[in-house]
Amino acid sequence: MKFPLILLGILIETCVCTRAECSESTFKAILASVPESSLNYVAHVPANGSFGDAASNVPFPQNATMLPELCAASVNMKTSQNTSYDFGVFLPAHWNARFMMTGNGGLGGGINWLDMGLNQPEKLINWGYRAIHGSATAAKTIIGAYYMGDIQYSYYASCSTGGRQGLKEIQLHPETFDGVVVGAPAWWTTHLQTWTLKQGLTNFPDAGPGHIPESLFSTITDDMLHQCDTQDGLLDQVIGDPLACNFDFNQLLCQPNQNKSACLTAAQIGTAEKLYRPYLDPSQNQLFPGISLGSNAAALSTQPTGLGIDFLRYWVFNDSNWDFTQFKIGDVALADAVNPGNATADNFDLSPFLERGGKLIHYHGLADPLRAAESSQHFYNQVYRTLAPRGVQIDDFYRFFFIPGMSHCMGSDVAPWYIGGGTQFVPGISHSVPGFMDRQHDVILAIMAWVEKGDMPDQIIATKFRNDTDPQHIASQRPICSYPRQARYDGWAEPGQPSSWKCLL
Template identity: 40%
Template sequence: MYLRKSQILGYVLALTPQASHAYPGTKPKCSLDNVAHQLSSINSSLSNNATILSVTRVQLNGSYGDPNSPQGLPPLVSTGLPDLCAVEVNVTSSESSSYTISIFLPSKWNSRFLATGGGGTGGYVNYLDMGVGSQYGFATMSTDNGHRGSPYDVEWAYKSPQKLIDWGWRAMHGSVELSKQLIKGYYGENIQYSYYTGCSTGGRQGLKEAQVGADSFDGMLIGAPAWWISHQVAWNTKISKDYYPVDDPKSISNELFSSIIAQTVVDQCDAIDGVKDGIISDPENCHPDFEVLSCNSTAANSSACLTSLQLETLAKIYEDYYIGSEFVHPGLELSSEPGWPQYLFAGTPTSWGIDYIRYIVFEDLNWPLDEYNSSVYERLKNLEISHEIDADQFDMSPYRDHGGKILMYHGLSDPLIVTRGSSHFYEQVELATGEAYPITDWFRLFFVPGMLHCSDSPPGVDAPWHINGAGQNWQTGSGAYSVPGFQDSKHDALLALMEWVEGGKAVDQIIATAWHDSTDPSSGVWKQRPICPHPKTAKYNGVGDVNKALNWDCA
């Protein structure tokens, strides 16, 4: 049964707010009537435009979610849940748009709120990360951002500016605000602390929300944020033009990226951290010589070498993108090569770049890649909608002054969202917020050597990567949460963030974990290593097992 607030007011009898977790033996009532009453008690434009879609009691070890998730995603069904109440609400955001909010309200509540983000352009509720958060006792929330679609789908945005605003910030902002109000009413007490976790677009969503609403969160765990969409689309399209078509002499066979090119980087960059183990910890201080791959070299293997045109293409992939003296976007990081065939050079230009320009910038579905030039970048940058989407308000002092903390991480081997984009963001925030308040007092950035986009590590590298970042427990089994076997603030970045926010203990390192089978923690720990706050990196101390974290230091 669907109820709008106008219907609720005449439908619901006055209900006494239910007791919270602080009173053992009583539980808030998971019913349509109770949630409808809480919604009717909220006096805001959000609640006036809200429709309750469902209220569902989920018993201990139960499941909840969306088994028919959009293409490219696993079934978004969270399993092994604690006893909780699942609430679905739809909010009309304009005459042509609306977004859905899902909220998990655990019976054993920890008096805290956790919002979760999504990925790509995806329109879906992130039930999996919601389920992870509920295991701690958080009341958790996710939004579909105003549409339904896969992480690489852009069609929904065609001639739909209101849906783009929802995706850019409005859905998250409204979802946070309304969720907090419903949670307070449901439990009958105030939320003590509010947190956020998200990676990729989820990282952008969190940063954007902190720029829109400085008091939305007390702490944010931000992974590989796609914060600079207009510039990222320009860069992505530019390197696609540099590389495609695949039958052009300048194009490089994608098998070579993950083989000889990746191996050349390892050969010349691996030992900088003090040990040769295939994991590159400090790519910024490595400057490999790719001329060793030249087909003109006397030592070159004619079946595994690069022509002068191909070497020029490779250089363009790594180099920062400038138009004149204007910095547009950083280039890909050394050690990201194994992921290029999957994300960037899989045979056709990525939809993330070219389709974004076709559907959103020009609204011309036949716009050809060959027409990309600096004027397209200027148009992208100056689009009104770009200001609704980019999280580029670097003066985040209102969030800082509210007491907010940011723990941001990024895989050094990320082949999709360029790693140096995070260091650029961090540096710009530091400049914009001034020297009077050291940025490390409230914002710390961690690079994860060998980690791909948000999680995992290439075969053969197998670097430690699990720190309980957003989406990481999608891979580690039904009902997994925290870092399986290491549920403490030394290994779990969310717990480390909470300790910083609530206890004042700054995060000086986080121990990342890898198992023998990366998706099965029961296979046993294989490697652990500290990740360090930028600009520090982990260095092997020369004594003991290189796969044990205690033998590494942040230096």
């Protein structure tokens, strides 16, 4: 089973013009020094060209476009007799001596869980952490040989599963990257996937009188917006701080003679509360946070997703006949014990990464329906509680940002959300933020400025383009603030201008 990854070299400032020929013979010669590697293909891409494998790439079904002139190569790394992973490299004609890597989304690489088979731990290890580290190590060898020069700085940027991969790498191998940007990381793998299953079962059609039909989802989210919107000083269809909103579920309760299509019964309110509140064990310890108030209707689901079902069925229980409706709270402890692929990124002692000068930017959308935003807050808090008692100033190497109104990794109907992060996509944008290619607006440039110049990012200005499709027209911009500060509207200026907002505690 192969796990494709993508690695990118990007042009920012410097031109390193000495390079090898973009040919099979070049790469086969280079890979002779990389154990267990073989070349899949190599291709030259002209300036403004496109490249990818969209037709066969399930999680990334679009080719990269508007590329600079570059050499593209794909490499296979063998990890056992019948397992391997693929990674790709983009090698620009004009290189700036930087290395940039990105990771996967979802389950990575378009993997079909059913086709993976059972009892194949080597494949799980590839997925859990080995493919990322092996790809980074091999790619650095390729880059150094291709350009006949040294990499000056190494970076990583990705979201979701890619966020988990980045955190896992700096925990296991703090020397790999100088700067890391992770969005909505799926770091707590064993609890995230069991929570995903529990969420679907909570509102399963067989849940009885407490079942909430899809027709009522918007009733719930609309009322959350009604109760929580103005707490940031502006009525704008964006909940700036859902964690601080004292939402009253009772306001959803059906009154006598009220149309039942626009309200909830007492039993349904009980179900809604379970979906938005933390998942607790019998001792009231938190197993996973609840979803944020105002997260879109996808968070309410009436069915468990395959992510949770198959994680337990194939990777924890190793039983293709396991019945997901029999899930019980003790299965979380079993998942922890098995920890498939050792994927959970829960080593909160990031001091080795700090000590070698590493910098970490971490962000999460507050309207994320797939990864509870508070799971990122929990990760930050655990790092803080691990290192602060030793006298470590966390802000010196780790900045965390909530992005109000943003869904999973990207997107919002109304809120500014685009910061040029890993997996963020707006048609017509090949990189950075058009018109604002600077560290104040682009999270990749922000991590570079922090690593290379010591410019710490207190805030990053998020952008909302018109209809999320027109990069030539900006609908609004707003600062997102390093945690625990939050953006507050000044009450009188144009709300679409970032200067109208201040980052305050």
